[in-house]
Amino acid sequence: MKYSTTLPVKPLPTAEKFSGKGPAYTRRFHVMAKPTGSRCNIDCNYCFYLHKEQLLEQDRHSGMSDEVLETFIKQYIDSQDGEQVVFSWQGGEPTLMGLAYFEKIVVLQKKYQKPGQRIENDLQTNGILLNDNWARFLRQHNFLVGISIDGPAELHDRYRVTRSGKPTFEKVMAGVAALKRHSVPFNALVTVNRTNARFPLEVYRFLTRELGATYIQFNPCVEPVDFKQTAPQFWQDDTIPVTGSRRARPGDLDSIVTDWSVDPDDWGRFLIAVFEEWVNNDLGRVQVNLFETAVAQTMGMPAQICITSEFCGKGLAIEKNGDIFSCDHYVYPEYKLGNVQSTKLAHMAFSERQKAFGLGKRDTLPAACKRCPYLKLCYGECPKNRIVRSEEGELGMNYLCPGIKAFFDYAQPILVGIATLLQRKTVEPA
Numbered sequence: 001m002k003y004s005t006t007l008p009v010k011p012l013p014t015a016e017k018f019s020g021k022g023p024a025y026t027r028r029f030h031v032m033a034k035p036t037g038s039r040c041n042i043d044c045n046y047c048f049y050l051h052k053e054q055l056l057e058q059d060r061h062s063g064m065s066d067e068v069l070e071t072f073i074k075q076y077i078d079s080q081d082g083e084q085v086v087f088s089w090q091g092g093e094p095t096l097m098g099l100a101y102f103e104k105i106v107v108l109q110k111k112y113q114k115p116g117q118r119i120e121n122d123l124q125t126n127g128i129l130l131n132d133n134w135a136r137f138l139r140q141h142n143f144l145v146g147i148s149i150d151g152p153a154e155l156h157d158r159y160r161v162t163r164s165g166k167p168t169f170e171k172v173m174a175g176v177a178a179l180k181r182h183s184v185p186f187n188a189l190v191t192v193n194r195t196n197a198r199f200p201l202e203v204y205r206f207l208t209r210e211l212g213a214t215y216i217q218f219n220p221c222v223e224p225v226d227f228k229q230t231a232p233q234f235w236q237d238d239t240i241p242v243t244g245s246r247r248a249r250p251g252d253l254d255s256i257v258t259d260w261s262v263d264p265d266d267w268g269r270f271l272i273a274v275f276e277e278w279v280n281n282d283l284g285r286v287q288v289n290l291f292e293t294a295v296a297q298t299m300g301m302p303a304q305i306c307i308t309s310e311f312c313g314k315g316l317a318i319e320k321n322g323d324i325f326s327c328d329h330y331v332y333p334e335y336k337l338g339n340v341q342s343t344k345l346a347h348m349a350f351s352e353r354q355k356a357f358g359l360g361k362r363d364t365l366p367a368a369c370k371r372c373p374y375l376k377l378c379y380g381e382c383p384k385n386r387i388v389r390s391e392e393g394e395l396g397m398n399y400l401c402p403g404i405k406a407f408f409d410y411a412q413p414i415l416v417g418i419a420t421l422l423q424r425k426t427v428e429p430a
């Protein structure tokens with residue numbers, strides 16, 4: 001079940017600009033930029049990115065050079081026809097590049113901005129280096145900041161620690177305080193792991209009542225034990241266990257996932273508890289990525305996030321040396337599409353290989369998903385988590401499936417109720 005990584009990176013017609021002849025189309029895609037590569041100032045136990053410098057054989061200390069940065073910004077702006085271009089800066093830890101580097105970024109964006117085009121920036125950070133200078137800059141240039149935080153101190157500090165194993169919670173909260181002093185909007189990005197998954201209300205109430213987040217992203221932590229070297233879909237078929245079995249859970253000696261990965265059943269219980277609290281207290285006030293898209297999809301609208309879409313492949317990643325990969329979660333040599341310094345970004349984004357990668361999300365669904373009553377809400381979730389077999393023994397089943405099903409068993413009637421109210425406009429969407 002490999003996503004056609006043998007196809008050439010041959011540009012499709014959509015890669016070329018509309019010349020005035022033939023049908024017009026809009027070219028849009030998204031690139032997650034990693035200017036520091038995997039370099040970070042902390043050492044979260046569960047980080048899926050820290051090891052990339054060995055895998056990609058990169059220089060440990062350098063960041064994205066000025067030359068690569070300018071080429072990327074120019075090509076990214078140039079390749080898009082929409083009114084809005086969104087730059088997402090991530091890592092590793094992007095603030096390690098320093099404030100001056102980000103000042104350079106906004107100058108370059110202005111240099112290449114097209115008339116009528118709106119340029120927006122997201123910064124995903126652990127928050128530790130944020131201070132008043134950063135906050136002033138982020139406010140001035142309308143950056144939307146995502147803060148990685150896993151709940152109150154005792155849960156956050158379970159895995160999010162410094163290289164010497166020290167807690168980071170207080171430092172993150174100092175960064176958030178700087179953002180608040182300068183009215184910088186921020187989101188919370190929570191990695192739901194084996195520990196905090198067991199404390200859903202503690203996590204959610206902390207985020208909404210103490211941190212003051214009104215937009216929350218929950219990302220389940222699912223890490224195969226050999227994820228450092230082996231790309232998704234390149235595992236040994238004969239070692240893959242059946243969904244819900246002992247080896248398809250964290251904590252077992254022979255488990256296929258790391259100890260800190262979320263248990264599939266805990267994922268379901270976590271979502272149910274948070275959803276109930278959200279419906280009762282925060283509907284229309286707090287946005288939770290997974291619930292917003294579930295409501296939208298119940299209303300027959302498109303998914304708002306790639307993992308619950310039928311297809312994906314519109315979110316690429318650029319590493320610090322300019323290499324482009326199919327997705328932030330597929331930064332492995334097998335999924336490298338090329339480099340911005342030698343191949344046009346649009347050619348890679350709209351290439352046959354990338355199209356096959358995106359269609360693979362649907363085309364590799366196991367039969368159990370195809371007949372699932374929740375298919376149109378889930379679409380097999382993210383392909384990188386399809387690491388187990390179905391009960392019939394078919395490959396490509398999502399590790400989280402037992403939890404996803406339990407959540408929809410509980411939430412679907414409520415989702416239908418919310419969708420009906422929204423359609424009658426008796427509830428204001430968030």
Ligand code: SF4
Nearest residue numbers: 306307312313327382
């Ligand atoms: S592989 Fe997963 S994270 Fe990447 S674009 Fe597809 S659904 Fe999204």
Ligand code: SF4
Nearest residue numbers: 369372378380398401
């Ligand atoms: S809930 Fe499970 S069976 Fe249903 S579509 Fe999602 S992953 Fe597939």
